[in-house]
Amino acid sequence: MNMKFVLQKGKWVLAATGLAILSSFFFSYIKAYLSIGTGNAAHVNQKVELNLFYLVVPLLVAPIIEEWIFRKKLTDLFHKKLSRMEGILxxxxxFAFVHLDWFFFSYFVNGCLYAMSYEKTKDLKVPIGAHILYNLFVFVVTSI
Known part of the structure; x- marks a missing residue:
């Protein structure tokens, strides 16, 4: 694999992560304005306080499994009957619904950003990397 190819994929990881962070700030502002709780992040942080092993799931296991299921398998399944864009949506x-947060917009937007990075690179490692970096960012910010 040549260096130009690796750098291009790295740019997509950073772009998807950065845009996911920006969308999360936007939706966090809306949630605060509407007095909606923090949801999943607070729950994960409470578990991590009890046992650091709980950090492995949101930082490694979940991004790998979720990207494989939602960006690859489920999108391909829907694409058999719908357009590619409809399959992604x-x-x-x-993806947003299974996070069990009634304010699902941030999950939906972030999932679409990960899907865009996958569609542009055709490499599942790109959205996995972006998802891992995003979850790490959320953990650090919400732990402070």
Whole structure:
């Protein structure tokens, strides 16, 4: 693999992560304005306080499994009956729903950003990397 190819994929990881962070700030502002709780991040942080091993799931296991299921398998399944864009939108709607946060918009937008990085690079490691970096960012910011 040549260095130009690696740098291009690295740019997509950083772009998807940066945009996911920006969208999260936007939705966090809306949640605060509407007096909506922090949801999943607070729950994960409470578990990590009890046992650092709980950090492995949101930082490694979940991004790998979720990207494989929602960006690859589910999108491909929906694409058999719908357009690629519709498949991406439906898969990310489900991605947002399974996070069990009634304020699902940030999950939906972030999922679409990860899907965009996958569509542009055709490499599942790119959205996995972005998802890992994003989850790490959320953990650090919400732990302070």
């Amino acid at each position: 439906f898969a990310n709607g489900i």
